Amino acid sequence: MSLTDIWVNTFGIEPQIAKLCAEVLVECKDKFDSIDEIASINQLKVLSAMQKNRLSESHFAYTTGYGYNDAGRDTLESIYADVFHTEAALVRPQIVSGTHALSVALFGNLRHGDTLLCVTGAPYDTLQGVIGIRETAGSLSEHGIYYKQTELTEDGMLDFEAVKTALEDGVKLVSIQRSKGYKWRKSLSVTDIKDAIDFIRSIDKDVIIMVDNCYGEFVETIEPSDVGADLVVGSLIKNPGGGLAPVGGYIAGKRKYVENAAYRLTAPGLGAEVGPGLGVTPKMIQGLFIAPTVTAAAVKTAVYAAAVCERLGFETLPHSKDIRADIVQAIKLGNPEAVTAFCRGIQAAAPVDAFVTPEGWDMPGYDCPVIMAAGAFTSGASIELSADAPMREPFIVYMQGALTFEHGKYGVVKAVNELQKRR
Numbered sequence: 001m002s003l004t005d006i007w008v009n010t011f012g013i014e015p016q017i018a019k020l021c022a023e024v025l026v027e028c029k030d031k032f033d034s035i036d037e038i039a040s041i042n043q044l045k046v047l048s049a050m051q052k053n054r055l056s057e058s059h060f061a062y063t064t065g066y067g068y069n070d071a072g073r074d075t076l077e078s079i080y081a082d083v084f085h086t087e088a089a090l091v092r093p094q095i096v097s098g099t100h101a102l103s104v105a106l107f108g109n110l111r112h113g114d115t116l117l118c119v120t121g122a123p124y125d126t127l128q129g130v131i132g133i134r135e136t137a138g139s140l141s142e143h144g145i146y147y148k149q150t151e152l153t154e155d156g157m158l159d160f161e162a163v164k165t166a167l168e169d170g171v172k173l174v175s176i177q178r179s180k181g182y183k184w185r186k187s188l189s190v191t192d193i194k195d196a197i198d199f200i201r202s203i204d205k206d207v208i209i210m211v212d213n214c215y216g217e218f219v220e221t222i223e224p225s226d227v228g229a230d231l232v233v234g235s236l237i238k239n240p241g242g243g244l245a246p247v248g249g250y251i252a253g254k255r256k257y258v259e260n261a262a263y264r265l266t267a268p269g270l271g272a273e274v275g276p277g278l279g280v281t282p283k284m285i286q287g288l289f290i291a292p293t294v295t296a297a298a299v300k301t302a303v304y305a306a307a308v309c310e311r312l313g314f315e316t317l318p319h320s321k322d323i324r325a326d327i328v329q330a331i332k333l334g335n336p337e338a339v340t341a342f343c344r345g346i347q348a349a350a351p352v353d354a355f356v357t358p359e360g361w362d363m364p365g366y367d368c369p370v371i372m373a374a375g376a377f378t379s380g381a382s383i384e385l386s387a388d389a390p391m392r393e394p395f396i397v398y399m400q401g402a403l404t405f406e407h408g409k410y411g412v413v414k415a416v417n418e419l420q421k422r423r
């Protein structure tokens with residue numbers, strides 16, 4: 001039996017949907033080849049960092065307690081620093097999420113009276129609480145840190161004039177968000193980020209430039225740290241964990257800024273010297289090893305979803321033919337029924353909890369119900385095939401992930417099958 005036959009006969013896909021999906025698969029071939037090329041380059045970057053740091057079996061030992069002299073942890077961090085071409089990195093299971101990593105980097109490097117400037121519009125929802133844009137106990141704002149923000153222009157670029165004005169008032173740290181978050185905007189490519197950094201540096205050579213790199217790692221062959229970012233920050237249950245890291249975050253960058261973050265994560269005076277691997281280190285290392293190919297699977301799934309949905313007449317961002325800057329695919333579905341159907345299709349295609357029916361719910365931190373489809377091996381891991389949508393106009397679904405393209409491909413077919421049934 002062919003793949004299309006299995007879709008139809010075993011998985012109950014409508015024959016005309018299966019036919020369309022099979023055609024689109026062929027049309028995407030060139031795009032997929034270029035994604036594989038990026039993965040090959042990134043695979044060698046990771047491999048050489050592991051070889052250079054003389055990774056060995058002894059680094060996989062289980063450590064507990066204070067974690068003094070944890071060679072596995074230290075080696076993992078050196079490998080990250082080499083992959084991102086930075087002086088230092090902090091990569092820990094004690095960092096529980098991307099938000100936590102970003103929070104640690106900000107609190108570690110900002111002091112009372114300093115100003116934080118976000119130049120890519122309102123930051124990711126959970127960061128708004130950290131900063132205190134949304135009144136939140138323990139926020140940077142409560143600690144006397146000022147906040148300024150400049151918006152993105154119509155074409156999704158920085159408002160350079162506004163950034164210049166903001167910088168002239170004195171800013172300690174500039175934050176750039178690479179990925180779109182729950183927004184209908186272009187994600188910034190590393191080249192876009194380079195232009196932004198060059199401009200910021202031309203006005204203030206000392207300001208700390210941090211990039212929220214969530215969802216962007218390994219999508220291109222260079223990272224924001226290759227074009228002048230002082231700090232890059234992300235989550236290990238997204239791209240760089242390769243689907244194997246069960247928890248964790250990373251902060252890579254200039255040594256003094258990474259150290260400041262470490263003093264915040266543990267305690268002043270202790271910093272990165274403490275913090276046991278608790279058996280997680282081998283998974284983080286192996287996850288990093290496969291992260292380039294896992295990320296490529298996610299990017300191919302995103303391209304395929306865009307191409308199929310475009311054939312059905314939906315607006316997509318990015319377009320299937322666009323160059324990718326992250327693994328997120330936004331699709332404007334236009335009504336709540338379509339969003340629900342799409343998410344239910346993604347859920348029904350999952351290896352875990354496929355029998356569950358997702359519903360919109362009032363998630364903390366959001367101003368409307370949010371529907372989420374995720375049948376993941378690691379709870380909340382969005383490098384695994386997942387889709388979510390705030391239930392509000394114009395009803396956009398954001399999907400990302402798939403550990404393998406073979407699975408992501410089927411997820412897309414199943415999601416559009418459910419979508420078309422309810423149209």
Ligand SMILES: *Cc1c(COP(=O)(O)O)cnc(C)c1O
Pocket residue numbers: 097098099100124126177178179180181212214215235
């Ligand atoms: C996911 C994400 C975060 C937060 O990461 P969590 O691990 O969910 O806390 C921050 N910024 C962006 C752009 C993200 O995509």
